[in-house]
Amino acid sequence: MRRVRALVALLVLVGAxxxxxxxxxxxxRSTGPTKLTVWVGWSARELGxxxxxxxxxxxxxxxxxVDVVGSIxxxxxxxxxxxxxxxxxxxxxxxxxxxxxxSSGGWINLGPLMKQSGxxxxxxxxxxxxxTQYDGTRCALPLLADDYGLYYNKTLFKSAGISGPxxxxxxxxxxxxxxxxxxxxxSIKVLGLDPFIGFYxxxxxxxxxxxxxxxxxxxxxSILSKQPGWSQWLKWQRSYIDWVGYDKLVKFQAGLxxxxxxxxxxxxxxxxxxxxxxxxxxxxxxxxxKLDYGTxxxxxxxxxxxxxxxxxxxxIGIPKNGKNQAEAWDLVKWLTTNTHALAELSNGLRNxxxxxxxLTSKELTPDAHFATFLKIFGNPNSTTxxxxxxxxxxxxxxxxxxxxxxxxxVSSLSSGxxxxxxxxxxxxxxxxxxxxx
Amino acid sequence: xxxxxxxxxxxxxxxxxxxxxxxxAWRRRRLVLLLLSPWLAGFAVFFGYPLVMSAxxxxxxxxxxxxxxxxxxxxxxxxxxxxxxxxxxxxxxxxLIAVMVPLQVLFSFGIASMLARAKSGGGFFRTVFYLPxxxxxxxATLAFVFILNxxxxxxxxxxxxxxxxxxxxxxxxxxxxxSLTILGLWGVGNTMIIFLAAVLDVPxxxxxxxxxxxxxxxxxxxxxxxxxISPVILFAVILGVIQGLQYFTQAYVAAGVASGQAxxxxxxxxxNLGYPLDSTLVYPVLLYQHGFTDFQMGxxxxxxMLLLAVSFAVTLVIxxxxxxxxxxxxxxx
Numbered sequence: 001m002r003r004v005r006a007l008v009a010l011l012v013l014v015g016a017x018x019x020x021x022x023x024x025x026x027x028x029r030s031t032g033p034t035k036l037t038v039w040v041g042w043s044a045r046e047l048g049x050x051x052x053x054x055x056x057x058x059x060x061x062x063x064x065x066v067d068v069v070g071s072i073x074x075x076x077x078x079x080x081x082x083x084x085x086x087x088x089x090x091x092x093x094x095x096x097x098x099x100x101x102x103s104s105g106g107w108i109n110l111g112p113l114m115k116q117s118g119x120x121x122x123x124x125x126x127x128x129x130x131x132t133q134y135d136g137t138r139c140a141l142p143l144l145a146d147d148y149g150l151y152y153n154k155t156l157f158k159s160a161g162i163s164g165p166x167x168x169x170x171x172x173x174x175x176x177x178x179x180x181x182x183x184x185x186x187s188i189k190v191l192g193l194d195p196f197i198g199f200y201x202x203x204x205x206x207x208x209x210x211x212x213x214x215x216x217x218x219x220x221x222s223i224l225s226k227q228p229g230w231s232q233w234l235k236w237q238r239s240y241i242d243w244v245g246y247d248k249l250v251k252f253q254a255g256l257x258x259x260x261x262x263x264x265x266x267x268x269x270x271x272x273x274x275x276x277x278x279x280x281x282x283x284x285x286x287x288x289x290k291l292d293y294g295t296x297x298x299x300x301x302x303x304x305x306x307x308x309x310x311x312x313x314x315x316i317g318i319p320k321n322g323k324n325q326a327e328a329w330d331l332v333k334w335l336t337t338n339t340h341a342l343a344e345l346s347n348g349l350r351n352x353x354x355x356x357x358x359l360t361s362k363e364l365t366p367d368a369h370f371a372t373f374l375k376i377f378g379n380p381n382s383t384t385x386x387x388x389x390x391x392x393x394x395x396x397x398x399x400x401x402x403x404x405x406x407x408x409x410v411s412s413l414s415s416g417x418x419x420x421x422x423x424x425x426x427x428x429x430x431x432x433x434x435x436x437x
Numbered sequence: 438x439x440x441x442x443x444x445x446x447x448x449x450x451x452x453x454x455x456x457x458x459x460x461x462a463w464r465r466r467r468l469v470l471l472l473l474s475p476w477l478a479g480f481a482v483f484f485g486y487p488l489v490m491s492a493x494x495x496x497x498x499x500x501x502x503x504x505x506x507x508x509x510x511x512x513x514x515x516x517x518x519x520x521x522x523x524x525x526x527x528x529x530x531x532x533l534i535a536v537m538v539p540l541q542v543l544f545s546f547g548i549a550s551m552l553a554r555a556k557s558g559g560g561f562f563r564t565v566f567y568l569p570x571x572x573x574x575x576x577a578t579l580a581f582v583f584i585l586n587x588x589x590x591x592x593x594x595x596x597x598x599x600x601x602x603x604x605x606x607x608x609x610x611x612x613x614x615x616s617l618t619i620l621g622l623w624g625v626g627n628t629m630i631i632f633l634a635a636v637l638d639v640p641x642x643x644x645x646x647x648x649x650x651x652x653x654x655x656x657x658x659x660x661x662x663x664x665x666i667s668p669v670i671l672f673a674v675i676l677g678v679i680q681g682l683q684y685f686t687q688a689y690v691a692a693g694v695a696s697g698q699a700x701x702x703x704x705x706x707x708x709n710l711g712y713p714l715d716s717t718l719v720y721p722v723l724l725y726q727h728g729f730t731d732f733q734m735g736x737x738x739x740x741x742m743l744l745l746a747v748s749f750a751v752t753l754v755i756x757x758x759x760x761x762x763x764x765x766x767x768x769x770x
Contacts, residue, residue: 075729078501100732106502198696198709247605250713254608255588256697320502393731400522400715407610407714426519431733433498433508 034327035065037087039072039080041314042349045286047071049348053341057334064327077319081106086319088328091143095131095315095384096392099431102134103389107317111138113329123337123355125377127311127384134387141336144351145313146277147376148206150299154292156190156272165273165296167306169210172273172299173240179272180244188244188252191265193273195237196249197402200259201276204398205385206310208233210300215386222424224398225417232301234405234413241406262287278373282350295372297379308381313354339363352377390424390431397424488745491738499735512739523740525715526723529614533684533719534751537618538677542670545625549632550662563633570626578690581620582607607695610716617687617717628673635666667763675755682748685721692717720744 042050047070054066069087074097080086090107101107114121121129121138128142152165160179166172176192183189196202213229216222224230241249256270257263260283265271267288275298284291300306316336318328335341342353343363352373353359359378376382388394401410401420410416470477495512497505516523548566552559569577584590585606593603604612643661652660663670689710696709710726711718724744728737 078732082501097732100500100502104500104502198712200697250605250608251587253697254586254605254695258697391731393726393733397521400711403714409714423519423521426515430511430515430519430736431500431731433506433511433735 033063033065034324035067036089036324036327036331037067037069038089038091038331039069039077039087040091041070041072041093043071046349049345052348053335053344054331056341056344057331061330064331066331078106081319081321084321086321088318088322088324089316089332090319091314091316092140093314094312094392095140095387096395098131098140098315099134099387099389100391101317102137102139103432105139105320107139108320108322108325109137109139110141110317110329110332113333114138117329117333119333119337123357125311125354125356125382126380127382128313128354131312131384131387132315134389140315140317141332142354143314143316143336144342144345144349145311145354145377146279147309147311147313147352147373147382148201148275148277148298149309149372149376150273150296151266151276151280152273152294152296153266153269153271154294156269160272165294166299167296168299168303169236169301173236176240176273177243186248188248190269191244191249191252191271193240194249194253194265194271195240195406196253197237197399197406199253200265200274203395204233204402205395206275207237207298209308209310209383210298210305212300212302212305212381220386220388220428222421224424225414225421229301230417231413234402237402237406238408246407266293267291278352278370279350281367281369281373284369285350293369295369297372297376305381307375308379308383309376311377311382311384313351388428388431390427393427393431394424397427491741494735495739495742497735497738499738500732501734502732505735508735512736515736516739516743522711522715522718522723525711526718526720529716529718530682530684530720532614533617533621534678534681536614537621538674538681540618541621541625541628541677542673544622545628545673546632546636546670548625548629549636550658552629552633553636563630566629567626569624572624574624574686575690577624578620578687579694581616581623582691582694585616585619607691607717608713610714613691613695613713613716617691620687620691628676631669631673632666635669636662639665664764667759671755671759671763675752678751678755679748682744682751683721684719685725688717688719688722689725692722 038054040047040050047068050070051068054068058064058066072091074092077086077090077092080090102109124132124142125145128145132138132140132142150165156179157163157175160175162175162178166175172193179190179192181189194200194202195207197204197207208229211229211233213227213233214223217226256265257268262268264283264287266274266276266280267284269291281295284293297307298309300308316332318325318332322328335345337355339353339355339358339361340363342355342358343361345351346353346358347363347365350367350370353361353364356378358364359374364374385395398420401416404410405413405416494505496507496509498508498511499505552563552566555562572580585592587593587603587605587608590606592606596603606612606616639662643665644657647657647661692710692712696712710722720740721744724737724740727733727740
């Protein structure tokens with residue numbers, strides 16, 4: 001019996017030692033040269049910009065070689081983590097699935113590593129702090145950010161006799177109507193503004209910010225029906241659609257070029273104003289450098305909100321089965337907090353640098369169009385969408401409702417929003433594994 | 438030698454023969470199993486195991502990254518009582534099965550019948566009607582969305598010249614499924630070839646006898662052709678229904694392209710699956726969305742189990758019902 005007990009004790013001891021070694025090995029540093037693989041979403045020209053900045057890191061760290069792989073999306077990241085073939089560092093173009101990554105442990109908790117390196121989350125603006133964590137676990141850091149504002153065509157503005165960008169929703173509506181031109185057959189020739197949800201960057205979260213509407217209460221329950229901003233935005237959108245004509249808009253939209261091509265409707269002058277992200281500045285520069293346009297914050301329903309906007313952006317993290325987690329953390333830390341690296345990336349990609357310090361970096365190439373987005377990013381009223389266990393399906397369900405509303409398929413807005421609240425809460429509960437409420 | 442011993446010694450060769458037969462049968466079975474083993478292994482690994490796992494996962498909360506957690510019937514309860522899109526997806530899928538599948542069978546049978554009667558140029562027309570089946574579904578869908586673009590597509594431009602205002606096709610929830618149906622009819626080449634073989638295989642003497650009895654073209658079709666090729670019709674219907682239940686690529690691509698976000702097909706935030714207004718949101722697309730963009734594989738597995746059960750039930754109903762109208766050899770019933 002004693003022998004058995006001794007054997008059990010020995011096994012427990014060996015097991016404990018093995019676990020401890022494994023835990024340490026997870027973030028231990030390799031002694032020889034290390035090859036890190038980084039997966040990012042960028043491709044083509046943008047991938048080249050990222051590779052150039054990473055090459056600087058390579059040069060400064062002779063023991064590390066970084067291999068960058070582009071055109072990665074969340075599906076590939078999850079599949080690689082599952083298969084045990086994940087790279088050392090992963091990056092996603094948006095934060096919608098942070099809830100899944102953090103709660104599942106698919107991306108490791110960066111909290112202890114940040115603490116160890118003396119990095120505080122306050123380096124980053126509040127919205128980015130929020131969308132890189134879930135339920136207190138910070139498994140990602142922002143790597144540049146995207147925010148959204150108004151692009152307006154100055155030539156069309158001048159010919160319509162409009163002196164500057166609208167600042168209020170009333171001005172936006174009046175300008176959009178003035179800028180809309182119809183063909184003799186009644187079809188749209190030039191559209192002042194396309195409010196359709198689903199068109200280019202138009203999703204509810206990027207519009208409703210202008211009405212200051214919130215998504216969740218203190219208990220993380222959906223409160224869309226209780227926030228007047230939601231119904232005000234939807235009613236405004238419908239009234240403008242009714243003025244233009246739903247079918248006319250559908251037909252006009254069907255003939256527009258793809259968003260990420262040189263045929264983009266704003267770039268070719270078919271759309272006088274458009275909600276878009278800061279990256280459009282670089283696209284216009286590359287595709288239509290002679291376009292006379294301006295950028296401004298989105299007009300708002302409340303004057304106090306003017307200057308703010310919707311923020312989201314690229315996130316970066318370390319997958320749970322990455323082989324060189326210590327070296328990976330060094331690279332993540334450098335990419336997300338080094339002002340020079342962020343400024344270089346921002347200059348090349350025309351994305352917003354994501355730390356407070358880099359926003360005012362002297363290395364940033366001055367650009368009047370882009371400066372608007374730096375200000376929106378720094379505005380304390382700028383917000384983002386909720387990070388929930390349901391991931392992207394949460395905002396997609398709201399989008400689904402908005403598209404039905406804009407098509408006139410929702411008879412009662414208030415009861416529709418109430419029902420949407422219930423569905424959203426049920427969806428989150430289901431995503432957490434709790435089943436039907 | 439006693440009588441008992443004599444009977445035992447007489448029975449021994451019979452027992453030995455039975456044993457030898459059994460050994461021989463067992464050897465044959467082993468050989469069959471050996472020859473079947475590559476298929477059996479493939480079936481077990483690529484069908485049996487995923488099926489069992491899918492059934493197991495349907496009772497779990499599983500986000501693909503953390504271990505499955507048992508939740509009992511919660512996924513099924515959510516599917517039947519809360520998910521606002523499941524019934525829409527079921528309705529869209531049923532629409533395609535009820536409208537597209539019969540039309541595809543009729544269309545391919547109609548072309549096959551015409552080709553079987555062609556006096557000249559049969560080979561050319563066979564090729565022409567079969568060619569669309571070779572087009573990859575993604576490319577074919579892209580082409581159709583382009584051709585049927587309400588603003589710039591050639592179809593509406595031609596209709597416009599004729600004084601007809603063309604529909605919004607893939608942009609209109611009332612026209613998106615009919616547009617997919619037109620795409621489906623365009624690509625019926627495979628079924629058409631099977632029908633053509635069946636129609637050409639109908640014995641000539643049956644037509645001659647029917648003609649002698651005074652049967653006209655319609656009666657020959659009704660009482661000779663259809664009964665004779667009824668097993669092929671059954672095959673086409675079952676295949677069509679199963680393909681209809683699994684209909685994915687065309688609906689997925691058409692929604693992405695028609696919504697103007699073709700370049701963002703892989704962008705999970707685009708939220709345009711089912712565009713416009715969920716009218717192309719078929720069941721497999723919703724299943725894909727839950728499994729691979731929402732990472733709720735437990736719930737997606739529950740949806741897959743329902744799809745399996747429905748596929749099985751529908752096929753069973755068709756097969757049982759087919760006894761009334763499918764020609765089982767010999768004279769037509």
